[in-house]
Amino acid sequence: MADVRAANRLMGNSDGRLARATRVRADIALRGIFEISKFLVTPDRLETKLANVLTLLSSFLDMHHGIVALVDEQGNPHMVVGIGWREEQAAAYFGRLPERAVGQIVATKMPVVIENVATNPLFRGWQAAEPLPPGVTRRSFLGVPIKDRDRVIGTLTIEQLWREEMPYHAVDEDVRFLTMVANLLGQTVRLMEIVGRDRERLMAEQTRLEKELSDRPRAGGAEPGARGIVGRSPALLAVLDKIKIAARSHSTVLLRGESGTGKELFARATHDFSPRRSGPFVKLNCGALPESVLESELFGHEKGAFTGAVNQRKGRFELADGGTLFLDEIGEISPAFQVKLLRVLQEGEFERVGGTRTIKVNVRLVCATNRNLEEAVAKGEFRADLYYRICVISIQLPPLRARREDIPLLAEEFLRRFDEEHETRHDLQPSAFAILDRCYFPGNVRELENCIRRTASLSRAACITDDDFACRHDECLSATLWKGAIDTSFNIVTPQIPRPLPAAPASPPPAQASPPAEMDGGDFDKIGREQLVQAMERSGWVQARAARLLKLTPRQIGYALRKHGIEVKKF
Structure with missing residues (x-):
């Protein structure tokens, strides 16, 4: 009976020691988690954080070696950190670990505990880098998965060396501690990946914004949103004001002006000022393509629709769905294609070349031309119904001669671009x-x-x-x-030879000048200076031609020029 009581006392003492040891390990784990969490929130590189965690673990656990390895989706390590090692040394040590042991952690997503690697099948044939020190009886291996939600993104493994005289403690407590640390590491890695992606996105957005700002004029910028348009002349600002007002609606805009006035830039401004600014801006030069190619470019084609159509292809109308489609040189399309384009503008639907499925789109159309469409309609060269469809809002772009104040700004901007290039x-x-x-x-x-x-x-x-x-x-x-050319499509003034001319003062009118006998004084008085200059410019400064425009005689034109003090330009 006494032996039984003694045995019970020994068992009670053993259970008490085990309970006390368990409480001590739990306290150590709690303090360890607190200290590790402080390292994980510091603004350091991920490798630095992982190395600091391993250093802390070594002070809370009987740890001989410790490795944190992060793996990709194929299970290959892309970051290996060890305590007191350079990354190359840590990667070499991790590579020597049995693939079966590490693979089991990744495959099962569960911890692996091996109390003696010398007798475990997973470590069969494995040789440690260094022999066991004197007095050490066994080497243990503990490994836990590092997870991002349910996906294993790495492993946390440690080695422990045991001597016979070392106090006993429950390995389960160490595994539980390592599992909590691994959870913290998984959350940290995921958070840093999110921060990294956001940083890349912000950097890309910053780069895009910087490019937009660099594309805008650096001097004399007309308006935010009018990318590439340089100038602050009244003629330019008046056009931009019209475009801003027109852009608020979804109506078709027709940009009219001479070649080289920047119709594409003004079309882009119409898009940028509109509610569709977040949608696509698609452009096409209708005058550069034959009718067959133009149809495929605008409406797209199905596979096998014609020779060379090896794949299905979306047209510009589909690509511009929800945004703006800019058709330059709209006045150059053939009468046959005008009919096809008219249907899209009326119904908002079309079929691809070689297809039968009707496709509906929501596109805001901006057109441009340097032709006199009214004259083309009168001659039967342009369909009147299409003209009324595209000429809902007509905006005349000023030629450079109407905004001469912008020439210095434009010249400096073009020179800046040249130097930058x-x-x-x-x-x-x-x-x-x-x-x-x-x-x-x-x-x-x-x-x-x-x-x-x-x-x-x-x-x-x-x-x-x-x-x-x-x-x-x-x-x-x-x-x-x-030299000597005359073009009245848009009241284009015949240009003078761009050569510096000596500044000659205007000839004052004769002191006793009077209208010639054949002039009707009433008609002459109605001819103002501005009207006279315009007629002279349209006629290339040929007085006989200007006289015919104003229904006067050449002598009357000569007298009017002297009266208003207008210098006749020479070519």
Whole structure:
């Protein structure tokens, strides 16, 4: 009976020691989790955080080696951190661990506990990097999965060395502690990945915004949202004001103006100012394509619709669904294709080339032309019903001669772009601006840009002066092309040769000048200076032609010029 009581006392003492040891390990684990969580919230690199966690674990556990390995979706390690090791050493040690042991952690998503690796089948044939120190009887292996929700993204493994005299403790407590640490690591890795993705997204957005800002004019910007449009002249600002008002609706806009006035930029501004600004902006030059190709480009085609149609392809109308479609040179499309385009504008639906399925789209149309469509309709070259469909809101774009105040700003902007593209540095001198101010630029903004690029390319010095321009050496091809030409499509003034002319004061009218005998004084009084200048410009400054426009005689035109003090331009 006494032996039984003694045995019970021994068992009670053993249970008491085990309970006390369990409470101690639980307290250690609680303090360890608290300390580790403080490291995980610091703004350090992930590798630094993982190394600090392992260092803390070594102070809370009887740990010989510790490894945190993060793996990709194929199970290959992409980050390995060990306590007191460089990444290469830690990766080498992790690579020596039995693949069966690590693979079991990843495959089962459960902890693996091996109290003696020397007798466990998972470690059969495995040799440790160093032999057991004297007095150590066994080597243990503990591994737990690091998970992001239900997906294993890594492992936390430790080695423990045991001596016979070491006090007993429950391995389950160590596994529970490691599992909690692994959960914290999984949440940290996931949070840092989210932060990293957000950072990349913000950087991409910042890059996009910086590019937008760089695309906007750096000097004389007309309006935020009018990308690439440079200037602050009254004519330009008036057009932008109309575009801002027109952009609020979904009505079709027809941009009219001479070639080179920047119709695509104004079309883009119409889109950017509209409620559809977040949608796509799709553009197509109708004048550059034959009818068969144009139909495929606008409506798309099905596979096998024609030779070379190896795949199904969406057209520009589908690509612009929910946004804006810009059709440049709309006046150049054939009468047959005008009928097809009219149906899309009326019904908002079409079929792909070679297809039968009707496709509905919601597209805001912006068209542009440099032709006189009213004259084309009168001649039967353009369908009247299509004209009324596209000419809902008509906006006339000003030629460069109507916004001469913008020439210096445009010239500086084009020179800046040239220097940025070629990594050079140029400056326009006052004499250069004087030359540009005298030039007519019948090709408008496009011709001005070409002039600046040509001059900057051939300039021998960084400072561009009047002598660097081709017109100073009778080499301006534009002047030769436009000399004596007359174009009244949009009241285009016949340009003068862009050559610096000596400033000659206007001839004052004779002191006793009086109307010629054949002039009707009442009709003459109705001819104002502005009307007279306009007639002279339309006629290329040929007095006989201007007389016919105003239904006067050449002598009357000559007298009117002297009366108003208008200098006759020479070509």
